[in-house]
Amino acid sequence: MDKELQEIIKKLLAEKKVDWAIGYEKAYDELSTRPAFVQDANDTARLIFNKYCINNLGLYLTKFKKNKLAVVCKGCDIATVFELIKEKQFSRENVVVIGVACEGVLDKKTGKQLEKCENCRVKQPKGADFTVGTGKDSAAPKNFLDVVEFEKKSSKEKAEFWNRQFEKCIRCYACRNVCPVCYCPDCFANRTMPEYLNKNVDAEENKLFHMIRMQHVFGRCTDCKACDTACPVNIPLTLLTKKLAKDAKELFNYESGADMDVLPPLSTYNEADSESDIL
């Protein structure tokens, strides 16, 4: 499989179809992988794909806007690429998507498969320009059981839960920095005119940051779990991103990155949209 991947990229680079290829390479130990940026057709041998390739490489598309790129994507990462194309961060012609069949990725710390890989319907990548390997999709739809369970709590319990979580937050912004759709040139969190956010690190201010970030990525977040994985203090950000996915689906029948022709839910409207709950 790695060989096939390397050959495809070698050819793309050699024929100057792309300037850069973004894939995975082995990192400092057997269980670690890291993004690899390849410019030379003779340098493709280091590219690999395995169950520890957890990163969503879609993140790097916005950092290489001026180039033609090849990017290695798991089925789920393709949603990110499509979402970014929809948001004009990149044009479809400038990116070659190399889909890799995936059986699910593992968290090296726990050795367990990521929760998002259960019921995965894109083990076989969809919409890629090249596909390496074959995967077997789950027939069951994505489940939101943990979100549903959390929703049953009272608002007071929810508030207390998040206050405890955000007391841990050190505002390192890792969640934002690894988020592929957090590509704003100047994040609201850095602004001073106006100062949307106090720069103090305390539970309330931390929560404000996360609330606004979640609002900003609604209908755009592909629930890729990059933020959740990156968080050094284990705030369960998945519980938030999954909520966004659930709401987008339930309120607007929208799935981020699924359909290139449908605008994100807050960029459009329907005259027949629901009126319920409006006084």
Added chain:
Amino acid sequence: MARIGVFVCHCGTNISGVVDVSRVAKYAESLPGVKVAVDYKFMCSDPGQNTIIDAIKTHNLDRIVVSACSPRMHELTFRNTLERAGLNPYMVEMANIREHVSWVHSDNKELATEKAMKLMEMSVSKVRRSEVLTKMFAPIEKRALVIGGGIAGIQAALDIAAAGYKVVLVEKESSIGGRMAQLDKTFPTLDCSACILTPKMVAVSQDKNITLLTYAEVTEVSGFIGQFEVKIKKKAKSVNSKCIGCGVCVTKCPNKKSLSDFDGRLGPRKAIYTLFPQAVPNVPVIDRETCTFFLTGKCKICEKVCPTSAVDYTQQDELITEKFGAVVVATGFDIYDHSSYGEYGYGEIKDVISSLQFERLISSSGPTEGHVVRPSDQKEVKNVVFIQCVGSRDESKKRPYCSRVCCMYTAKQAMLLKDHYPETQSYVFYIDIRAAGKNYEEFVQRAQNDYGVVYLRGRVSKIYERGNKLLVKGADTLSGAQVEIEADLVVLANGLEPRKGAKEFSQLFHMSSDQYGFYNELHPKLAPVETAISGVFVAGCCQSPKDIPDTVAMASATAAKVCAIFAKEKMEVEPLIAGVNQLTCSGCETCYNVCPYSAIEMKDKEVKRGEVRHVAEVLESVCKGCGVCVGACYSKAVDLKGFSERQILSQVETATMPITNS
């Protein structure tokens, strides 16, 4: 550091009767940046405004807050005050402590005062973040569109044209004239409606400044004051401009299957027809839904008899797009359909007719040539009962308003009847007589005293058909007696309501209408012909029921407003529009997708030296300042002048802070 002045208005006792205004002023003085705070009886008065101007000069203020009434009322007043004081007019914020405080929280003066203090403080926070804005100018298309060819539209068009401006008058029927053309005589002078209307109609057709588009409808509107772009559908008349109006085609047309709406459906109408003999333009149209040729492919008699070959079956509907600087809406009224009244026979008793049908019956150009006969058997009448307030002042029919003209036209109709047939007797059932107008009360008195019309104060409970007569049962509440009258004819005083489709029409312009569908004026007293849409004015009964003199006066008022716009070289445009900080723009095109006016342009632009980025730019002359882009932008790159993120956030922060040291 900002230098802010705070001016608290008593509004007589409107505010000070509830709010402790001196406490509000005192609190203002404690706020950072506030150099002076005073309260005064009438801030909007000349001395009030001079107080502001003096304070600006004395304390070297650079911005002010006026705590008074709604900014919708006086924001412009105080912007002008600032201009006179040499400040940028946009450096004023108003705290609405009248409509939003004293008038609605009079139950608790302490809480009202605290809220007034808070609203003032929020305005201080906002104005501290106000920026100097410069007015912009846009070109004006000096052509007016008048929609509706009734007396309102005719008057407006004539007045605008008289000032030397071009007018396009659009009428959906084949002739102008409107409701007034259907009337026989007018109150309180009893002069003939056609005699005073026809000369005006002819004047329209002869005025070089007026383009008359009959049998045409407005289908789409875009743009704004100075630059409206309007699509007009000219329906196929099937008769071209060679027509000389001889009327032979109408006479010879064998198809009389339709009823004439103009005649209240009391008489036939040919498939090729003019609305009425004095029609302007005097050009017939073919109703393709009833014309034998269009239905079966055979006939063509009109084509054969036409001496000028003006009949053209191949004509098509035509869609034209025109630009206008201002619009007068004069779309008129319909009468209330009385078929909802069970007590009056659900509209099924033939000899219970509407007031408009009566007008046609008694009109010498009507279907009976002026003979008032019963629709059921064409027999002449002796006893006639008039019933007022049908679809007016009736909560059960959701028509609680007074239609204003019915008392008068009922008296007129009873008098006309007596003039034509001295042996007749009329009875009028009424709730109250409303005859407020010059010579109106005298007119109704004349009907009673000189014409012997019997007025009965009370409602009719039922109309029965008995033999070939109508038995009208009602109450005379003045004598307390039950009354029964055997009548030959019953005439209902149908109330006025908006034209069918008025709501859909208003949405073309985004005008608002009231719960009945009448178009809302901008202010019930001080801006009665303006609408919330600048450059769009209303005249006549589409705004509310009114009589002919009021309609004509209103129409002339709209003309004056239109001319005032056209008299300017350029249009002043509010600078309260969106702007993009391209350094922080991520180029995601969200604003571009959501802008209702296509006022966002996406560009590849050098935003930093050597760095070309895909970014948004606001087209300043197109932006209307709604701020949808700001609400949608998650990069916080686009902002709205006058309602900026800094301003609104500061208001939010102040609103949620407790009042300090009070």
Added chain:
Amino acid sequence: MESKVKEINIVGFLCNWCSYAGADMTGLGRNIYPSNIKVIRIPCTGRMDPMMIIEAFHNGADGVLVSGCHPGDCHYTEGNFYWRRRYPHLKSLLEHFGVDRRRFHASWVSASEGKKFAEVVKKVYAEVKDWKDNG
């Protein structure tokens, strides 16, 4: 424990053309309503930046009301349609973070619905008070 009237703080965002004018109409009609609401005028509900609502709750607002023109009546044609999408999403997200549903409301109030505005404020006040008193 029952909260004192003064302790309830509601921030209202009203669109200039319909609801703000409607609230002015409430004044013209002298319809009394709770003084707890502090109104911020915005041009259109489409201008409503969800961040401002999050900020309001963060700053300690007990309740937030956003009110605009009825669908089809928007002065800017479609601004309220965009708001009508932001609202249910934001309400759901805020609830997920623990901001009770009773604290955040939206309404349509036209320029002629002065009485309705008073009723809306009363309703919002009652909901917020219920949350504050009963959790």
